[in-house]
Amino acid sequence: MAEHVDFFEAVVTCYPQDADHAPLLQDPAHARVARAGDVADGDLILAAVSLCGTDYFNDQYPAHPQPYDPACQCGVCCHLTQENGAMVVLSNGHPWTTCDPWRADDLVLIVPAARLPDRNATE
Numbered sequence: 690m691a692e693h694v695d696f697f698e699a700v701v702t703c704y705p706q707d708a709d710h711a712p713l714l715q716d717p718a719h720a721r722v723a724r725a726g727d728v729a730d731g732d733l734i735l736a737a738v739s740l741c742g743t744d745y746f747n748d749q750y751p752a753h754p755q756p757y758d759p760a761c762q763c764g765v766c767c768h769l770t771q772e773n774g775a776m777v778v779l780s781n782g783h784p785w786t787t788c789d790p791w792r793a794d795d796l797v798l799i800v801p802a803a804r805l806p807d808r809n810a811t812e
């Protein structure tokens with residue numbers, strides 16, 4: 690059963706002039722940290738978050754979560770069959786030609802789809 694959880698607001702960036710961080714300024718007030726397993730279709734993925742730091746993506750992309758298939762032939766999924774815990778695929782075919790598998794417990798910085806003002810204006 691789905692359970693609604695509010696995460697604290699994310700500290701977005703100290704480097705507004707840095708191209709690796711500036712895309713976040715598009716909608717920083719709505720950025721949230723979520724478990725990869727809780728990402729919903731249409732959420733905008735901005736960065737991977739871990740205790741080691743935050744890895745911002747140059748190209749933010751909308752999530753299209755799908756079940757992880759260890760037998761997938763995309764060339765990425767098959768290398769992750771030894772990962773511990775559940776896996777989830779957050780996108781498939783965009784922006785890469787391969788899948789985008791994550792551990793379900795990994796943290797990801799997103800702008801929730803429900804709060805995006807105009808999805809067509811983001812790209």
Ligand SMILES: [Zn+2]
Nearest residue numbers: 761763766788
């Ligand atoms: Zn795959």
